[in-house]
Amino acid sequence: MLLGIDLGGTNVKVGLCGPNGRILAGDSISTDATRGPRDTIRRIAALAKSLIGSRRIRACGIGVPGPLDLARTRIILAPNLPGWNNVRVPSILRRSLGIPVVMENDANCAAVGESRAWPRCDGFVLYTLGTGVGGGLILKGELWLGASGAAGELGHMTVAPDGPLCGCGRRGCVEVYASATAVSRAAGVPAKAAFAAARGGNAAAKGAIATAAWALGIGIADLVHALHPDLVVLAGGMAAAGRALLEPVRAEVRRRVFPVHREKIRIEASRLGDDAGWIGAALWAARKIHDR
Amino acid sequence: MLLGIDLGGTNVKVGLCGPNGRILAGDSISTDATRGPRDTIRRIAALAKSLIGSRRIRACGIGVPGPLDLARTRIILAPNLPGWNNVRVPSILRRSLGIPVVMENDANCAAVGESRAWPRCDGFVLYTLGTGVGGGLILKGELWLGASGAAGELGHMTVAPDGPLCGCGRRGCVEVYASATAVSRAAGVPAKAAFAAARGGNAAAKGAIATAAWALGIGIADLVHALHPDLVVLAGGMAAAGRALLEPVRAEVRRRVFPVHREKIRIEASRLGDDAGWIGAALWAARKIHDR
Numbered sequence: 001m002l003l004g005i006d007l008g009g010t011n012v013k014v015g016l017c018g019p020n021g022r023i024l025a026g027d028s029i030s031t032d033a034t035r036g037p038r039d040t041i042r043r044i045a046a047l048a049k050s051l052i053g054s055r056r057i058r059a060c061g062i063g064v065p066g067p068l069d070l071a072r073t074r075i076i077l078a079p080n081l082p083g084w085n086n087v088r089v090p091s092i093l094r095r096s097l098g099i100p101v102v103m104e105n106d107a108n109c110a111a112v113g114e115s116r117a118w119p120r121c122d123g124f125v126l127y128t129l130g131t132g133v134g135g136g137l138i139l140k141g142e143l144w145l146g147a148s149g150a151a152g153e154l155g156h157m158t159v160a161p162d163g164p165l166c167g168c169g170r171r172g173c174v175e176v177y178a179s180a181t182a183v184s185r186a187a188g189v190p191a192k193a194a195f196a197a198a199r200g201g202n203a204a205a206k207g208a209i210a211t212a213a214w215a216l217g218i219g220i221a222d223l224v225h226a227l228h229p230d231l232v233v234l235a236g237g238m239a240a241a242g243r244a245l246l247e248p249v250r251a252e253v254r255r256r257v258f259p260v261h262r263e264k265i266r267i268e269a270s271r272l273g274d275d276a277g278w279i280g281a282a283l284w285a286a287r288k289i290h291d292r
Numbered sequence: 293m294l295l296g297i298d299l300g301g302t303n304v305k306v307g308l309c310g311p312n313g314r315i316l317a318g319d320s321i322s323t324d325a326t327r328g329p330r331d332t333i334r335r336i337a338a339l340a341k342s343l344i345g346s347r348r349i350r351a352c353g354i355g356v357p358g359p360l361d362l363a364r365t366r367i368i369l370a371p372n373l374p375g376w377n378n379v380r381v382p383s384i385l386r387r388s389l390g391i392p393v394v395m396e397n398d399a400n401c402a403a404v405g406e407s408r409a410w411p412r413c414d415g416f417v418l419y420t421l422g423t424g425v426g427g428g429l430i431l432k433g434e435l436w437l438g439a440s441g442a443a444g445e446l447g448h449m450t451v452a453p454d455g456p457l458c459g460c461g462r463r464g465c466v467e468v469y470a471s472a473t474a475v476s477r478a479a480g481v482p483a484k485a486a487f488a489a490a491r492g493g494n495a496a497a498k499g500a501i502a503t504a505a506w507a508l509g510i511g512i513a514d515l516v517h518a519l520h521p522d523l524v525v526l527a528g529g530m531a532a533a534g535r536a537l538l539e540p541v542r543a544e545v546r547r548r549v550f551p552v553h554r555e556k557i558r559i560e561a562s563r564l565g566d567d568a569g570w571i572g573a574a575l576w577a578a579r580k581i582h583d584r
Binding site: 067076122123135137139140142144145146147148149150151152153154156157158159160161162168170218221222223224225226227228229230255256258260261263264 | 359368414415427429431432434436437438439440441442443444445446448449450451452453454460462510513514515516517518519520521522547548550552553555556
């Protein structure tokens with residue numbers, strides 16, 4: 001049995017799953033990041049222990065936002081978790097739980113979890129559309145970390161080099177057009193409500209969704225030219241809009257790739273939703289501990 | 293012993309190498325594509341036979357421009373080889389040579405060959421800067437072909453969606469700024485001469501090189517965000533300029549990636565030069581025939 005944790009800026013999801021990702025139990029608490037990492041980690045450990053009960057847990061994985069050090073011992077920079085920079089989350093948590101803890105980027109964990117729901121993909125790409133835009137790549141069944149461990153930053157591929165300023169300090173990243181934050185700002189309503197507003201004829205909402213789809217389409221078309229993944233999955237609250245988001249993204253990608261690519265383009269919405277992160281963290285932990 | 297062929301729009305290189313890519317013999321002939329594929333293939337076979345002499349050849353690989361069908365039996369579209377579309381190159385050549393023939397995209401072959409000169413790279417990316425801009429990816433030691441077999445089209449990643457029209461029908465691709473054709477057009481002299489002209493103070497040549505470096509920098513930074521390869525190699529005649537091309541590209545990439553990426557960015561010029569294509573074709577053929 002495995003323990004998975006998905007640490008977000010607002011909530012923390014904690015769950016137990018089997019070695020193939022089957023959900024056995026799960027719950028969530030608020031992050032309350034301002035109370036400091038030790039307080040949050042203490043409450044995570046308490047929830048985990050109550051879920052575990054008398055069961056035997058083989059490994060624990062935790063997905064966290066922001067870039068990590070290559071050895072996965074510390075969070076380097078967590079803009080949405082003030083006070084968590086340089087905190088050694090896995091070692092603190094291991095002391096509380098008494099089991100090995102593996103930390104990984106949250107979007108990478110979501111990619112590991114989500115990819116289990118889509119078998120037979122040599123190239124699997126996940127976009128997480130939230131406060132920012134993250135991503136994860138599973139290539140030939142393996143999470144691709146890259147030279148720095150910080151691959152999969154799909155939100156910071158450039159759409160338009162003279163576009164609006166991004167939080168990363170550069171211009172025209174996918175994230176400035178396609179995050180839930182960007183859609184909400186342009187639509188004047190929360191991102192999830194923008195799709196209903198667009199159906200009702202709201203021009204700002206329509207424009208916000210069209211812009212997000214255009215930017216995602218350019219980013220995904222770039223990935224198709226470079227990698228041609230079998231499948232691109234969109235996750236995060238906005239992906240719940242289903243075809244209202246998928247169709248304009250698919251159309252933009254089809255316009256931008258070669259005929260030889262076009263027959264094999266598959267862009268879908270997440271199947272696991274919010275559970276992908278913690279399940280992926282748990283499965284990744286099992287994998288890493290097996291490798292040690 | 294292996295036979296490798298690199299079929300270009302102007303010349304065809306043919307060579308023999310050992311199982312690890314060591315060069316044993318090589319020569320080239322002009323393509324004369326207008327005389328038709330059968331004529332060119334006949335002359336390739338004649339040159340190959342004269343190089344082979346009494347030696348025993350295990351496999352033959354041929355690198356060809358343009359997208360191929362997924363089974364690698366035909367060239368689908370070869371803009372620089374009029375009359376070669378849908379020609380079954382491997383089967384014609386096999387009948388002449390009496391050995392198994394494997395066909396692959398020329399930039400993919402160059403990536404296979406060049407990557408042998410750079411050991412210990414989990415993520416290896418090659419750009420070929422020529423008439424167009426091609427590319428190839430070697431991930432964990434394996435050529436990455438993608439869902440359609442047409443991954444590695446790095447010249448058609450988007451730099452600026454409202455940029456100049458590209459030969460592919462879209463706007464602002466890497467290729468419209470960074471191919472030898474584009475540099476030559478903007479500089480008013482051949483691409484190889486543009487670097488000397490820029491050193492001599494020629495403003496058009498300086499601008500052409502700066503624009504090419506800017507576009508390559510955006511494309512490579514996108515790949516760093518997505519994949520973070522250990523190494524990016526620039527090949528083709530322009531790469532012979534060395535630091536005059538590499539330095540502005542490196543500077544642009546460093547500006548565009550995260551601090552966590554910046555420590556592990558490596559961008560170099562090709563070590564094998566023109567030989568990478570035919571050597572890679574030969575090595576790839578050996579690999580594919582071993583798998584059969």
